[in-house]
Structures are given as C-alpha cells and as structure tokens.
Amino acid sequence: MINQTAYALGANRSCIRDLFEYGRARAAVVGEENVFDFTLGNPSIPSPAEVNETICRILKDTDSLLVHGYTTAVGDWETRQAIAADLNSRYGANTGAEDFFLGSGAAPELVAVFRALAVEGGEILAIAPYFPEYKPFAENAGLIFKVVPPDVPNFQISLPAVEAMLTERTQAVILNSPNNPSGVVYTRQTLEQLSALLERKAAQYGHPIYIISDEPYRELAYGVEVPFLPLIYRDTVVCYSYSKSLSLPGERIGYVYVPKEAADSRALYAAIAGAARACGHVCAPSLWQKVIARCTHLRPDLASYDRNRRTLYEGLTKLGYETAKPDGAFYLFVKAPGGDANAFLEKAKQKDLLVVPGDGFGCPGYFRLCYCVSYDKIVRSLPVFGELMG
Ligand code: PLP
Numbered sequence: 001m002i003n004q005t006a007y008a009l010g011a012n013r014s015c016i017r018d019l020f021e022y023g024r025a026r027a028a029v030v031g032e033e034n035v036f037d038f039t040l041g042n043p044s045i046p047s048p049a050e051v052n053e054t055i056c057r058i059l060k061d062t063d064s065l066l067v068h069g070y071t072t073a074v075g076d077w078e079t080r081q082a083i084a085a086d087l088n089s090r091y092g093a094n095t096g097a098e099d100f101f102l103g104s105g106a107a108p109e110l111v112a113v114f115r116a117l118a119v120e121g122g123e124i125l126a127i128a129p130y131f132p133e134y135k136p137f138a139e140n141a142g143l144i145f146k147v148v149p150p151d152v153p154n155f156q157i158s159l160p161a162v163e164a165m166l167t168e169r170t171q172a173v174i175l176n177s178p179n180n181p182s183g184v185v186y187t188r189q190t191l192e193q194l195s196a197l198l199e200r201k202a203a204q205y206g207h208p209i210y211i212i213s214d215e216p217y218r219e220l221a222y223g224v225e226v227p228f229l230p231l232i233y234r235d236t237v238v239c240y241s242y243s244k245s246l247s248l249p250g251e252r253i254g255y256v257y258v259p260k261e262a263a264d265s266r267a268l269y270a271a272i273a274g275a276a277r278a279c280g281h282v283c284a285p286s287l288w289q290k291v292i293a294r295c296t297h298l299r300p301d302l303a304s305y306d307r308n309r310r311t312l313y314e315g316l317t318k319l320g321y322e323t324a325k326p327d328g329a330f331y332l333f334v335k336a337p338g339g340d341a342n343a344f345l346e347k348a349k350q351k352d353l354l355v356v357p358g359d360g361f362g363c364p365g366y367f368r369l370c371y372c373v374s375y376d377k378i379v380r381s382l383p384v385f386g387e388l389m390g
Contacts, residue, residue, distance in 0.1 A: 005105035009136055016040065016356055023354050036381040037354040037373070041180065041330065043247035044372035048298045049097040053247055054291050067290065071283040072272055075255070075294055079293040083255055087298040091228040099260060101272055104218045104252035107133060108276070110174075113256060113277035114141040116268060122171040124212075127157050129181050129333060129360030131214065134174055143171065147362045148291065153183040155324045155333065156190045159197055162276055166201050169191025172210040173198065178217040178226065178328025181361045183309075185328040188227045192219075194315065195233040202235070208263035211236045217329040219245040219299050222306050224327040230259045237272075242292065244329075245300055253288040305330050308371040308378050313381040319389050331359065332369040337389055341367040344388070345348035353384050 001094075016039055023037035055228065056363055058067060074080070080097035087093040103109035110133075126134050127149040137312040140143040148165055153160040162173070173194075179187040195212075202209045212227045213236055230236040241254035258269040316323060324336040334355075337342040341357035344367060348355055358366035370376060 003313055005140070009140075009320075013225045014132075015360055019354050021357065022349070023352075026352050030352060033248040033377075034352055036351075036377060037182065038369040038371065038381075039354050039356050041370045042058075042372060043244055043249060043330075044374075045246045045247055045300060046302070048295075050070055050298055051248070051291060051295055053223060054294050055287065056286065058290050058294075059062075067287055069083070069286060071102075071286050073277065074283065075284055076286075076289045076293065077098065077290045082293045083257075084327045087228075091231060092350050093228065093230065093259075094224065095257070095259060099258055099265075099269070101258070101269065101276070103254050103276065103281070104238075105243055105249075105254045106214055106239045107137075108281065109214070109239040109241070109254055109256045109281065110214060111137050111141065111279060112276040112281070113239060114138050114143055114172075115278070115339065117171045117210060117273035118142040119171065121148060121169050123167060123169045123252040124171055125162065125165055125173045126362070127151075127162070127173070127175065129155065129179070129358060129366070130174070130362055131176055131180050132360040138174075144169070150363050153322065153324060153335070155179065155184040156186060157194055159193055159272070162194065163197060163201075166197075166209070168205045168354055170201070170205075170209050172212050174212045174215075175229070176212060176214040177223055179331075180329055181331050181358065181363075182218065182324050182333040182354070183326030183329050183331040184225055184324050184333075185221055185224050188225065191227055191229060191232050198218070198235075207233045208260070210268075213238045215239065216244045220302065220330065221328040222302065222309060222326075225327065230257070232262075235262045237268070244368075246295070246298060247289075247300065251285065251288050253284055253292060265333075303307050305372065305374065308373070308375055311375070311378050312371050312382075313368065315378075316385060319382070319386050320387070321389070330370060330372045331365070332371060334369060336365055336367055337363050340343070341365055348384075348388055351383060351384050351387065353388070 019039045027035045080100040084095045122143040124138050127148045135145050148161045198209050240256040242250035326332050357369040
C-alpha cells in the first residue's frame with residue numbers, strides 16, 4: 001500500500017517543469033536561441049567570486065574532518081553569530097546566534113515552521129499570488145490552507161480581504177516579499193497596516209498570529225526598501241535562503257530566524273528544531289555553513305537583472321500589456337490579453353515563447369515571466385510579444 005497523498009504529489013508533475021521540458025525539446029528542434037523560455041526561476045547571475053574563493057580558503061585552512069563532518073542540528077555557532085551580527089548592523093535587529101536555526105534553504109525551513117505551528121484545526125493564510133509549494137507544505141503539515149484573494153492591480157495586500165478570512169483558528173499568515181510571482185515588494189505602509197490588523201485580531205482571539213516571512217528574494221530589490229518585518233510585527237518568523245541572493249540554489253543553505261521578542265519564542269524555536277528533526281534534518285550542509293560564516297557581507301550585483309527588468313517592463317507596457325510594478329525578485333506578472341492565461345500560453349507556444357499561467361499562484365488570468373534569461377533574448381522576445389497582442 002502506498003500513501004495516496006504522497007503518490008499524487010509525486011506523480012502529478014508541476015506545470016513549470018513540464019513547460020521547461022517542452023522548451024528543451026523545442027530547443028533541440030529549432031535551436032536554443034529561438035526558444036523564449038521565461039518559465040524557470042533559476043538565477044542567471046553567477047555567485048560573487050568571493051564565494052568560490054572562500055570555499056578554496058576553507059578547504060586549505062580548515063581541518064577536513066570539520067569541513068565535512070556533522071555539525072550540531074541547529075548549525076555552527078560561528079555562522080549563526082555572523083548572521084546575527086549582519087542583521088544587527090543592517091537593521092538594528094538586536095539578535096544573537098541563539099535565535100537562528102540553519103536550514104537547507106527556504107523550502108525545508110518553511111516545512112519545519114508550518115509543522116511547528118500545526119495544531120488541530122489550525123489555519124494558515126497565504127496572500128494571492130503566492131508560491132505554489134505553500135499549499136502542499138501546509139496541508140501535509142496538517143494546516144488548513146486558505147488563500148486571501150489578490151489585491152489587483154497592484155498586488156499589495158487587501159486588508160479587508162485578510163480580515164474577512166481571519167478566524168480564531170488562524171495560526172499564521174505567510175508573506176513573501178519581494179514576491180514570487182508578482183515581483184512586487186510590499187510597502188512599509190502595507191506591512192504596518194497588516195501588522196495593526198493582526199495585533200488587534202490576536203488580542204481578540206487571545207493567542208498569537210504569526211507572520212512567516214519567506215525571504216529568498218530579500219536582497220533582490222531595485223531601489224526600493226524591503227522593510228525588515230520583525231521590526232514591524234513582533235510575532236514574525238523569518239525563513240531566509242541564499243539560493244537567489246548568492247545564486248546558490250543547488251547548495252541548499254539558509255536560516256530560520258525566531259526573534260527573542262516573538263510570542264513563545266523559545267518554545268517555537270524548539271518546535272521548529274523538533275519538526276525539522278522529524279522530517280529527517282540532521283544539519284545544514286557543513287561546508288556551506290562555513291562559507292556563509294565568512295560571506296554574510298556579500299550582496300548580489302543586480303545590474304543585469306535590472307537591465308532585463310526595465311527592458312521587459314517598458315517594452316511590454318508600450319505594447320499595451322498590463323503588469324504590476326516589478327520592484328524586486330526576477331519576475332513580472334502580466335495580465336493575459338483576452339483574460340485567459342492558458343489560452344495565451346497555447347498561442348505563445350506556437351511562437352516558441354513560454355510563460356507560466358497564474359492559476360497555480362492563485363491568480364488566474366495572469367501569467368508569470370521569469371527574466372533571468374539573456375538580455376539578447378529579452379530584446380528579441382519583444383516583437384514576439386507584439387505579435388501575440390494582435
Ligand atoms: N519561496 C519562494 C517564494 C520561492 O520562490 C522559492 C524558490 O523559488 C522558495 C521559497 C524555495 O527556495 P529555496 O531554494 O531556498 O528552497
């Protein structure tokens with residue numbers, strides 16, 4: 001006998017993966033340069049050179065048994081201390097090593113936090129558009145997953161919509177800013193208003209409502225502020241990842257930050273560690289913990305993403321496409337001409353242009369473009385988008 005929920009998750013391939021493979025197959029026929037594949041969120045800027053240099057230095061100056069050995073489950077103290085010092089100097093976070101749990105990227109960190117908050121009948125709210133994996137992560141943890149309708153056309157957060165969905169069973173709200181798939185950065189005003197609402201409701205219900213801040217794109221912002229949520233809302237837990245900020249998605253390294261000030265902070269921290277343990281977490285990759293300890297000061301060079309972003313946004317807007325202002329991450333979320341994103345995709349496929357329909361992000365009628373592709377492809381895709389508008 002096989003667990004049918006697990007089977008369904010494994011057997012039903014993701015739409016993004018299918019499209020990507022379709023793009024590979026077309027590239028073999030018509031040539032790589034003739035396929036405009038905007039589907040996959042894989043970073044296209046290299047890691048800063050200092051990352052690779054640091055690996056080499058560690059391999060030279062550190063005992064190999066230490067480099068490759070198990071670390072404690074929560075992660076090396078030095079690494080957690082370095083991350084705390086970085087957040088203290090950037091935001092005045094008032095934190096220390098003991099507030100951090102090193103994980104293998106945001107995905108397993110989110111799973112651990114969801115499981116730590118999964119009480120009988122507990123609910124979690126996601127704001128559309130949202131990262132599709134939240135749903136299986138939450139439901140598999142035993143939480144009831146509820147989606148707050150999108151705040152169109154700006155894709156900030158509709159407070160009345162959140163208020164309408166909060167109940168006494170709400171355990172957490174998951175936020176992701178800069179956002180996948182919209183590229184929108186939630187403003188300080190949006191976050192302060194949400195914070196006031198959650199504080200009021202938590203007091204009414206007599207228990208905390210946590211914000212889980214999913215932050216793989218924290219460092220990918222183009223001239224706008226990405227407010228540091230724990231300083232706006234006390235009961236925030238941060239899931240951070242170096243997958244996009246240092247272009248290390250295959251290396252699996254990140255952290256959970258549980259601020260001391262958060263409600264039941266130490267119990268929550270222990271529950272996150274326990275939930276990770278129950279999912280088979282042993283420790284985050286040891287070499288990468290040591291790299292991060294020496295690289296917390298590094299930030300990505302966003303020049304090429306920014307050029308792609310501006311060219312695509314301006315080009316599409318001129319052609320008459322409507323899209324939210326993409327201030328962060330590497331995505332554009334575009335309203336499908338005619339209103340049907342799946343029909344648009346079928347039309348676009350005829351021209352070897354691939355986009356991801358918004359249905360899986362909780363936002364039908366829109367499609368996502370991932371602009372971590374070559375600048376040349378961006379420029380050459382614009383006439384194709386023009387034809388698709390006609
Ligand atoms: N959350 C969001 C919004 C993402 O876009 C991604 C990856 O694309 C993840 C989490 C998972 O990232 P990681 O590679 O750190 O597990």
